[in-house]
Every structure is written in C-alpha cells, then in structure tokens.
Amino acid sequence: MRRNDWLTAQTVQRMQELLSAITDLSxxxxxxLIGLKPNIDLSTVEHSRAILLGFLDRLEEMIKRSRTTSxxxxxxxxxxxxxxxxRFLAPQRQETQGRDPGLDLDHxxxxxxxxxxxxLPELSEALSEFRGxxxxxxxxxxxxxxxxx
Amino acid sequence: MRSTLRERNLRLGEQLTQVRSFIExxxxxxxxxxxxxxxxxxxxxxAAECARNIILLDLNVASLQPDIVSNTRSVIRTIRLxxxxxxxxxxxxxxxxxxxxxxxxxxxxxxxxTKDLPAAFADDACSIxxxxxxxxxYFFPCLEQRxxxxxxxxxxxxxxxxxxxxxxxxxxxxxxxxxSISGSLSPLSQRNDxxxxxxxxxxxxxxxxxxxxxxxxxxxxxxLSIGGPAFLEAFSAYxxxxxxxxxxxxxxxxxxxxxPISWLRMRYLLLLARDWGxxxxxxxxxxxxxxxxxxxxxxxxxxxxxxxSFDPFVRSTLxxxxxxxSPRRFTPSEISEGGDAASRDQNLxxxxxxxxxxxxxxxxxDEYSRWEYEQCERVLAHRSAGQNPNQ
Numbered sequence: 086m087r088r089n090d091w092l093t094a095q096t097v098q099r100m101q102e103l104l105s106a107i108t109d110l111s112x113x114x115x116x117x118l119i120g121l122k123p124n125i126d127l128s129t130v131e132h133s134r135a136i137l138l139g140f141l142d143r144l145e146e147m148i149k150r151s152r153t154t155s156x157x158x159x160x161x162x163x164x165x166x167x168x169x170x171x172r173f174l175a176p177q178r179q180e181t182q183g184r185d186p187g188l189d190l191d192h193x194x195x196x197x198x199x200x201x202x203x204x205l206p207e208l209s210e211a212l213s214e215f216r217g218x219x220x221x222x223x224x225x226x227x228x229x230x231x232x233x234x
Numbered sequence: 235m236r237s238t239l240r241e242r243n244l245r246l247g248e249q250l251t252q253v254r255s256f257i258e259x260x261x262x263x264x265x266x267x268x269x270x271x272x273x274x275x276x277x278x279x280x281a282a283e284c285a286r287n288i289i290l291l292d293l294n295v296a297s298l299q300p301d302i303v304s305n306t307r308s309v310i311r312t313i314r315l316x317x318x319x320x321x322x323x324x325x326x327x328x329x330x331x332x333x334x335x336x337x338x339x340x341x342x343x344x345x346x347x348t349k350d351l352p353a354a355f356a357d358d359a360c361s362i363x364x365x366x367x368x369x370x371x372y373f374f375p376c377l378e379q380r381x382x383x384x385x386x387x388x389x390x391x392x393x394x395x396x397x398x399x400x401x402x403x404x405x406x407x408x409x410x411x412x413x414s415i416s417g418s419l420s421p422l423s424q425r426n427d428x429x430x431x432x433x434x435x436x437x438x439x440x441x442x443x444x445x446x447x448x449x450x451x452x453x454x455x456x457x458l459s460i461g462g463p464a465f466l467e468a469f470s471a472y473x474x475x476x477x478x479x480x481x482x483x484x485x486x487x488x489x490x491x492x493x494p495i496s497w498l499r500m501r502y503l504l505l506l507a508r509d510w511g512x513x514x515x516x517x518x519x520x521x522x523x524x525x526x527x528x529x530x531x532x533x534x535x536x537x538x539x540x541x542x543s544f545d546p547f548v549r550s551t552l553x554x555x556x557x558x559x560s561p562r563r564f565t566p567s568e569i570s571e572g573g574d575a576a577s578r579d580q581n582l583x584x585x586x587x588x589x590x591x592x593x594x595x596x597x598x599x600d601e602y603s604r605w606e607y608e609q610c611e612r613v614l615a616h617r618s619a620g621q622n623p624n625q
Contacts, residue, residue: 094362094365095364095365097315104308108305111300112290112298116295116298119295124286156420156438158416158437161406162405162445209297213300231311231315
C-alpha cells in the first residue's frame with residue numbers, strides 16, 4: 086500500500102464493488118435475453134442493483150449540491166467521485182452546443198428499475214458504458230494502490 | 235481471447251489455492267488468528283469468480299466476453315491487493331508484533347461498530363488501508379512498534395476506520411464545512427469568462443484539499459479523545475522534525491496535499507486539548523512548536539488554503555463529527571499521574587499504561603527503557619497465559 090493513502094484504498098474498494106455489481110447485472114440481463122437461466126442467484130442481482138442505485142443517488146446528490154454553489158463546486162465526497170459526477174454534469178453543458186449528451190443518470194436509473202424484458206438490450210449497453218467510465222476513473226487509484234513496475 | 239481467458243482463470247484459481255494454503259499454514263501469534271480467519275473467508279469470493287468465469291466461457295456467448303474480462307481483471311486486482319497489502323501482516327508475524335496487535339485489538343473493542351474487526355498491521359510509515367469490507371490493515375514504523383510511547387498513534391489511524399463506518403453522516407458534515415470555506419473565499423462578483431473558470435478551479439482545489447484535511451483533523455481529534463495526553467505527546471514527538479514544511483508550504487505543494495500542514499494540525503489539537511482540560515501538556519507541546527516556528531522563521535501564509543476565518547467552521551465541524559462517530563473518551567483516572575507506582579504498574583489498563591509511559595519518560599528518561607521492557611513483558615505474559623488483564 087502506498088503510504089498515507091487511505092482515501093485511495095477506500096476509492097479502490099468502492100470501485101471494485103461497483104464494477105462487480107455492474108458485471109452481475111450485465112451477465113444476468115444478457116443470459117436472460119438469450120433465454121438461459123442466469124448462474125447468479127436473485128438476491129445477488131438485487132444486491133447489485135441496490136449498490137448501483139445507491140451510487141447513482143450519491144452522484145445525483147453531488148450534482149444537485151454543485152448547482153447550489155455559484156462556482157459549480159463538487160463538495161461532500163472524495164475528489165475522485167467528484168470527477169465522475171462532473172462527467173455527468175458536462176453533457177448537460179455540452180447539449181446546448183449540439184454535442185452528444187452521452188450517458189444520462191436518470192435514464193440509467195430508469196433502466197435499472199425497469200421490469201420489462203424489452204429494456205434488457207438497452208440496459209446491457211448502458212451498463213457497458215457506465216463500466217467504461219468507472220474503469221477510466223479508477224485506473225490511477227488502482228495503480229497507486231497496487232503499484233507500477 | 236476465449237482460450238486466453240480460460241487459461242488465465244485456471245491459473246488464478248490455482249494461485250488462490252496456494253494463497254489459501256499459505257494463510258492456513260503460516261505460523262502466527264495468537265492475536266492474528268481472527269485476521270487469518272477473515273482472510274480465509276475473503277478469498278472464497280475471487281475463487282468463486284474464477285469458477286464462474288469458466289462456466290460463462292463454456293456457454294460460448296460472445297456478448298458475455300466483456301463481462302468475463304471485467305471479472306477476470308477484478309480477480310487479478312484482488313490477488314495483487316492480497317499480495318501487496320493484506321498478506322503482509324501474516325508473512326511478517328513475530329512475537330514483538332503483539333504489543334501493536336494489543337493496541338489495535340483494544341481500540342476495535344471500544345466501539346460498537348468496530349468490535350468485530352480483526353487486528354492486523356505491517357511495517358511502514360504510520361498509515362492505514364481502512365478497507366472494512368475486507369479488514370483494516372494498519373501500518374507502523376519498525377522502531378516505534380517495539381515500545382509503548384508511540385502506540386497512541388494507532389488511535390489516529392483508527393479514526394479513518396470510524397470515518398468509514400460513519401461515512402455518509404461525516405461526508406455531509408464535511409460538505410457543510412467545504413461550503414462555508416468556499417463561501418468565505420468566493421469573490422463577491424462572479425465573472426463569466428476564462429478568468430472565472432480559473433478562479434473556480436482554484437476554489438475547487440481548496441475545497442478538495444479540505445475534504446482530505448477534515449478527515450485528518452477528525453482522526454487527530456479521535457486520537458486525542460481516546461488517548462488524552464499520551465496521544466498529544468506521541469503525535470507531537472513523531473511529527474516534530476524541524477522541517478520548514480511543517481509550518482509553511484508554497485501554493486503548488488498545497489494543491490492536492492493529502493494532509494494539512496503539521497502546524498495546523500497541532501493548532502486544532504491544542505485547542506481541543508485545552509477544551510478538554512489538558513492545559514499542562516498543551517502548554518509544553520505548544521512551546522516546543524512555537525519555538526521551532528520562530529527558529530525557522532516560518533511564514534504564516536497558507537495561500538488561501540487556510541485562513542483564521544475558517545476557525546469557527548472547522549471547530550464546529552470537528553465537534554459535530556466527534557458527536558456523530560462517538561469515539562471513546564479518556565477518563566480522568568487514565569490520565570492521572572501519581573499514587574503508589576508499584577501497585578499501579580501491575581494494574582494499568584491499556585490507555586492508562588500508555589499515559590503512564592509518557593509520565594515515566596518525562597520523569598526519568600534513563601530509567602524509562604527498563605520500565606517499558608517490564609511492562610511489555612507483563613502484558614505479553616498475561617496474554618500467553620490465556621489471561622487478558624487489560625480489557
């Protein structure tokens with residue numbers, strides 16, 4: 086462990102938990118789509134869904150709080166998490182300039198809560214995109230904790 | 235890629251079997267048994283992931299491949315984390331570890347939310363990996379771990395564990411602190427140009443620093459709450475290095491700094507110590523740091539990362555954080571000096587023993603080593619005989 090790096094250790098653990106939850110839901114929805122019985126039990130899937138929804142709550146709260154400060158500051162969470170939340174702020178700013186809005190938190194939440202199997206392909210796609218974002222932001226922390234040769 | 239993934243997961247599964255054998259077979263001191271058992275539980279999950287990855291590969295469904303890659307990556311990371319951090323306490327286990335393990339065991343037992351966490355530590359600068367989902371692992375320097383004087387520094391690291399178990403509530407309090415600080419630093423008018431973006435980035439850098447710093451100051455306060463004078467003595471002695479950087483840093487070094495400048499940490503500890511009636515030790519420590527600051531002619535410019543106007547916000551936030559996390563508070567008897575020394579020495583409980591160590595050290599530094607050796611042997615002998623006199 087790199088010295089005095091309690092925050093990095095916490096962040097890495099949180100990201101690992103999140104990535105594992107994304108994979109559980111993704112595998113479960115893809116197997117369901119092709120008519121195979123998921124090899125993950127229902128309670129694990131529900132636990133994973135709860136982890137992701139909890140994380141989305143946290144990001145949404147940060148974004149909401151950010152909008153209450155005149156400088157658009159990210160407050161009340163570690164800066165790594167702030168950087169992820171900022172990615173969800175950016176598309177809204179960019180939308181007015183006619184750019185692709187990218188992954189949207191409300192839409193991801195709706196997909197996670199959807200009960201209709203017709204939504205499964207879109208859920209898989211959104212989870213894949215979300216995983217890419219988390220991996221991108223967790224790389225530096227993971228390298229700091231595990232070390233680089 | 236499928237065959238690569240299959241091969242890799244088979245190898246990772248074998249590696250985890252070896253890890254299990256190592257954990258089961260390594261000779262350790264009795265205080266590490268709960269940690270060994272915890273790790274044996276923890277490694278079940280990555281082993282199951284490897285097996286699941288192979289089952290998923292056998293389904294031959296192309297769309298699952300990114301998930302299998304992600305899962306495999308996760309297992310690799312877990313094994314590496316075990317190797318770089320979590321196996322270290324077992325690999326290095328020796329009889330002399332037992333004093334530090336005793337401190338950690340005692341600390342964990344003092345709080346309802348940490349009482350079931352196992353004790354583990356390894357050699358390094360004072361720090362912690364507060365991963366409570368696996369087990370917190372403390373790090374402590376080689377020299378300091380072999381005596382009593384610096385044991386109270388573990389109390390600070392324990393603060394990071396308390397932060398983890400109260401994360402949501404404490405983050406909310408830090409949010410309010412960051413908002414107050416940013417409010418006091420924001421210019422009265424906001425421009426809407428590149429200059430304004432730069433101002434916002436500077437402000438974000440200050441409040442980001444305070445996310446870290448608030449947790450460090452909270453951990454210092456936890457240390458003082460548990461250890462009383464012994465913590466203040468240990469913290470001051472460990473941190474005091476005649477370094478100008480303990481008092482002043484240029485702005486580029488403050489940006490992204492994970493810990494507040496040591497002088498600021500001392501400042502808030504001394505304020506708290508006086509609030510809690512520890513005037514004597516506070517006076518002695520303050521004199522040492524003031525003299526050093528004057529000797530080094532350190533500037534008190536913190537480049538906006540700290541202003542005296544932050545004081546009311548910081549102090550009330552720390553007070554609220556302590557109420558929320560409710561660490562143990564030292565008792566008057568644990569920090570009192572005097573009485574029949576011989577009978578006291580046989581009955582000292584852990585926090586009292588660590589305070590007595592500093593009293594003895596100041597009273598008679600030449601005799602201190604002999605007394606400390608006897609006390610450590612007493613503690614270890616009680617434990618070896620299956621007794622635990624200090625809980």
